[in-house]
Each structure stands twice: as structure tokens, then as C-alpha cells.
Amino acid sequence: MTNRENRLTTSWGAPVGDNQNSMTAGSRGPTLIQDVHLLEKLAHFNRERVPERVVHAKGAGAHGYFEVTNDLTKYTKAKFLSEVGKRTPTFVRFSTVAGELGSSDTVRDPRGFAVKFYTEDGNYDLVGNNTPVFFIRDAIKFPDFIHTQKRDPQTHLKNPNAVWDFWSLSPESLHQVTILMSDRGIPATFRHMHGFGSHSFKWTNAEGESVWVKYHFKTDQGIKNLDVNLAAKLAGENPDYHTEDLFNAIKNGDCPSWTLYVQIMPLEEADTYRFDPFDVTKVWSQKDYPLIEVGRMVLNRNPENYFAEVEQATFSPGTLVPGIDVSPDKMLQGRLFAYHDAHRYRVGTNHQMLPINRPRNEVENYQRDGAMRFDNNGGGSVYYEPNSYGGPTESPADKPAAYSVSGEAASVSYDHNDHYTQAGDLYRLMSKEERERLVANIISAMKPVEKDEIKLRQIGHFYKADPEYGTKVAEGLGLQVPADVVKS
Structure with a gap:
């Protein structure tokens, strides 16, 4: 007798009487459209793959925690950094950038390094790479750059002519090209590479005082890279080498960790520094702005389901918490829109409600409806603001701190053009x-x-x-x- 607690059901919960034979008109007759279980299975199967990410399509992820090891409350009021010893749950996704979902892990390519902190003030995403700089510094060039990394529209092959033509006409790419073509262009594993926020960000303390900041995750396993010949061999024999390595390391209790450091720059020094501190193709000298330890991140739990956790995880540098804000970095400013918009297209307008993306604190706002809204959609509560019915209201203390801007509205380049x-x-x-x-x-x-x-x-x-x-x-x-x- 079938165990009623383990019955196969349709997606609407009805028991399935036969999952091996479709309903037909006789043993040889055509299949009947009334076989709704068959239709649902085939329709769902056709839709099992959400569109892959335009960039960072191939990746691996893991859960862990971040523990504060240094008191930096004089710089930021972010609650998850408020006391030494405090732990915050995290989810991290590593990725290659240019390849498709089925591409090899061991190609020469930057690696994405995206961290989601589930804080008591909402989620905070730090979305960077394993390099401290990038190829371009203005988001208006990003679609063109990525086109050069993708396949030629006629041959459907990777196109070195496009790659080097674009780079040679974009000298700001030289710093990142040098890193990419160096030994660090092919990390040995995800565990043996650093991570960077890459952009400059702004920290603000409880008194409203702000500083500029850059993030550096230093691997505690040490830097290791792959020889080009071994990388090519692995690309053919085990294209999922990095994904497998991360999963097995955590499974076997060899949990990887990174120590987070920041560089701190006073606001006023941004105007006089010898490089534009908001140009993501440049670094701040550590002699000028030494690394300051913040805490340690440990990854200690593998996903239970790759699609639900790794593939549906959505990150954006615009996912911020009080005490952390953005800078006028032009590349960052474009990402603030592009990332959230990509997730609305790829995963859905309610992607933030999925378990992997949902904040640990209660979400209270007036957003309603949209595809795949799977909670009670606000029930019968008030659905607009301002209102007279006691709905959630703004908290002025959490407004981002202001910084001065000036100039004419125009399409202009950065003032500093030393790319060499x-x-x-x-x-x-x-x-x-x-x-x-x-x-x-x-x-x-x-x-x-x-x-x-x-x-x-x-x-x-x-x-x-x-x-x-x-x-x-x-x-x-x-x-x-x-x-x-x-x-x-």
C-alpha cells in the first residue's frame, strides 16, 4: 500500500495515479490533451531554466558567517560591524565573468566575488571581483566591452580581434589587462584568491561623519594560481574543477576563510589625491592608506540545492544598509541600476522574496503584486504612503550622509588620464x-x-x-x- 505521506502529487497538490504512462486514445491512439499532468510536466520542464546571467553566468556558492575582529565604529554605524565578536550570516558566490553557464572554470578571466551579509538592518551586498581594478571606468562602455568578450555574431566563436581592438582603443584597461594576463589570471581555486569591492564606497558613523573606503578580502589559504598548460588540461578534463573543489573542501571540513581589510580616505583628500580615487581602473596606494583589519569571513555550509541558492541568488552594489553608501564612481553608479534591473528580468520582480535573497529582518513597504508574489501580498494592510492608518514610515536618522557635488551637467570624462x-x-x-x-x-x-x-x-x-x-x-x-x- 502506498504511504500517503510520500505520495507523488501534481504542482497543485493532487495525487498522481500514473507517472509512467501518458493518457492516450487506446494503446496506440494519439495523446489526449486532457492529460493535464503530462501537460504540466512538459510545460514546467520547458521553463526550468531561467535566463542565465549576461555576465558571471558560471559560478559556485556557499553559506558562512562574518565575524568582526576590530572596532571600526568611529568610521561606520553599520550595525553588523558594531562590536568585536559579532557574527553575521553570509552567502558568497564566486564566478567567471565572460563564459556561458557551461563554460570551464579554469579559463583566463576575472573571477566574481559577491558577498551577501544578512544583517539586522537588511541585506548588504558587496559585489566585486578577485581584482582591485576593472577594464573600464564608465558604465556607458560596459555593454560594448562585454560584447567583445562574448561570441562573434557571425562565427559564434570568441573573437580576439574584438577583444584587443577594444582594449587598444581603451587605454584605461591596461592595468586590469596586466593583472588578467599575469599569473593571477587563472586562480588555482576559488579558495586561493583575494576578493575586492573594487569601487570606492562611503562609510558614515553615528555622528554623521563620513570617509571613503575600499574593501579587500585577503584569502587565509594563501594565493595560488594555475599554470596555463594545467589550466587548459583541466578545462577539457574537468571544466567544473573550481566548483568541485569548493564543494568538497567544505564537505570535508576544510572551510575556507578570508580576512577583510579596508583602506580609509578622509573625504577632503579625494580632491587632492594624485589619482582620482573614484576611478575603478586605479588603486589607492597602501603606503598612503594602509590596510585596516575589519573581520573574518568563513564559509562552512554548502547549498542544499544549487538552483534555489546559487542560481537564484541576486546581488547588487545598490543593496545597502545605514552606515554604508556609494561614491561618485561612474562605473559603480551605472551598476546601481543595471544589477537590480538584471535580476528583475532574469529571476523576477519579486526576486528579493526568494529564501536565498530574503532579509532576515521583516520587510515593510508598500510594494505590491508582480509575477510570482508568493506571500500574502500585504494582506489587507494599507498600500500607500503617506497614510493615516499607521503603516511603516521613513526614519530620517537613516538617510545617507550628504557629500558635495559641483559642475555642469554634461557628458565628460574623468579629469585624470594617466593610464600607464x-x-x-x-x-x-x-x-x-x-x-x-x-x-x-x-x-x-x-x-x-x-x-x-x-x-x-x-x-x-x-x-x-x-x-x-x-x-x-x-x-x-x-x-x-x-x-x-x-x-x-
Whole structure:
């Protein structure tokens, strides 16, 4: 006799009498449209895959906690950072950037590093990469940049011509290109890489005093990277290598951890610093603004269901809590819209209500309806504001602190256009062997480029960062550094 507590049911809860045979007109007759169980199964199957992320499609995630180890309340009133020893639940998603959902984990690509803190003041998302900088610094260029990383519309192949053409015409990319083509372009595992907020953010304390801040998650496992030949071998033999490594490490009790540090810059120094502190293609020197420890993040629990937790997890740098706010970084400003909008398209307008995204504190607002609204939709409560019926109201104490802005409304670039100093400094910091591998990786990546014009333009950027850098790439490609670049 069937156990009534373990009966197979339809999606509307009715018991299923036969799940092996569809309903037909006789043993050979056509299938009947009245077989609603069959229709529901097929219709649901057709819709089991939500659209993959446009970027960061392939990823892995885990649950954990963040524990404060240093009192920084003089800088921020964020409650989850309010006392040493305080723990906040977290969910972290690691990812590659350009590849599709089924791509390999071990390709040369930046890695996404997204952290969701489930705080008592709502969720806080820190959505960055394993690099402290990015390829571009204005969100208006982002769709074009990502197009170059995706497949050619005619051949449906990756297109090195587009990649290097865009980079050579966007010299601000040089710093990130140098990191990407270095040893750190292929991390050994998700556990053996740093994470960064990348952008500049603003912290405000209980007295309303603000500072600019940058985030650095330093891996406690140490940095490890993959040799290019081993990475290529793994890409063919085990394309899910990083996903498997993270899951098995946590399963076996080898729980990875990162120590979070911040750099703090007084507001007024942003106007005089030698690089624009809001330009995401640049770093702040740690000699100028030393790292200050904040706390430690540990990942200790694997997802129970990949789709429900990793695939449906939604992150946005606009998911903020009191005490933490944004900066005028142009790339960040664009992400504030684009990320939430991507989630509304991909997962649904009520994506924040899904268990993996839902805040641990009670949500009280006047948003109603929308596809897949699966709670009581506010019941019979008041549904507008202001109102006279005692609904939730604003709390002025939680308004973000103001900062001064000035200027004309116009499409303008950043004032600072030195794209070479930091890339050159990074090159010179590398050992001889690291520089040789960097150059070899670049040569290998640029050889398929069809136009010498593109190669020479990019060589010029390398040369301006460091003459040896450009010369060695040129020699490897059988070219010479352009004479006008050498003279300049």
C-alpha cells in the first residue's frame, strides 16, 4: 500500500495515479490533451531554466558567517560591524565573468566575488571581483566591452580581434589587462584568491561623519594560481574543477576563510589625491592608506540545492544598509541600476522574496503584486504612503550622509588620464619569471589578432607603461614598437 505521506502529487497538490504512462486514445491512439499532468510536466520542464546571467553566468556558492575582529565604529554605524565578536550570516558566490553557464572554470578571466551579509538592518551586498581594478571606468562602455568578450555574431566563436581592438582603443584597461594576463589570471581555486569591492564606497558613523573606503578580502589559504598548460588540461578534463573543489573542501571540513581589510580616505583628500580615487581602473596606494583589519569571513555550509541558492541568488552594489553608501564612481553608479534591473528580468520582480535573497529582518513597504508574489501580498494592510492608518514610515536618522557635488551637467570624462603609471608599477613589481610568463601569455593571446594596426596600438600602451614591457611583447609578435611611441 502506498504511504500517503510520500505520495507523488501534481504542482497543485493532487495525487498522481500514473507517472509512467501518458493518457492516450487506446494503446496506440494519439495523446489526449486532457492529460493535464503530462501537460504540466512538459510545460514546467520547458521553463526550468531561467535566463542565465549576461555576465558571471558560471559560478559556485556557499553559506558562512562574518565575524568582526576590530572596532571600526568611529568610521561606520553599520550595525553588523558594531562590536568585536559579532557574527553575521553570509552567502558568497564566486564566478567567471565572460563564459556561458557551461563554460570551464579554469579559463583566463576575472573571477566574481559577491558577498551577501544578512544583517539586522537588511541585506548588504558587496559585489566585486578577485581584482582591485576593472577594464573600464564608465558604465556607458560596459555593454560594448562585454560584447567583445562574448561570441562573434557571425562565427559564434570568441573573437580576439574584438577583444584587443577594444582594449587598444581603451587605454584605461591596461592595468586590469596586466593583472588578467599575469599569473593571477587563472586562480588555482576559488579558495586561493583575494576578493575586492573594487569601487570606492562611503562609510558614515553615528555622528554623521563620513570617509571613503575600499574593501579587500585577503584569502587565509594563501594565493595560488594555475599554470596555463594545467589550466587548459583541466578545462577539457574537468571544466567544473573550481566548483568541485569548493564543494568538497567544505564537505570535508576544510572551510575556507578570508580576512577583510579596508583602506580609509578622509573625504577632503579625494580632491587632492594624485589619482582620482573614484576611478575603478586605479588603486589607492597602501603606503598612503594602509590596510585596516575589519573581520573574518568563513564559509562552512554548502547549498542544499544549487538552483534555489546559487542560481537564484541576486546581488547588487545598490543593496545597502545605514552606515554604508556609494561614491561618485561612474562605473559603480551605472551598476546601481543595471544589477537590480538584471535580476528583475532574469529571476523576477519579486526576486528579493526568494529564501536565498530574503532579509532576515521583516520587510515593510508598500510594494505590491508582480509575477510570482508568493506571500500574502500585504494582506489587507494599507498600500500607500503617506497614510493615516499607521503603516511603516521613513526614519530620517537613516538617510545617507550628504557629500558635495559641483559642475555642469554634461557628458565628460574623468579629469585624470594617466593610464600607464600603475600598470608600469605593477609590471616592475613582478619577478623576472613573472614578467616572462605575463609577456608569453599576452603574445599567445594576441597572435590570432588579424590586424597589425591593433597589435601595434596595444604594444604602444605596454611600452608607455614600461619600455621593456612593450619591447618584449613586440619582439614576441615579430613587430617593432611604433617610432612615434618611442620618441614620446
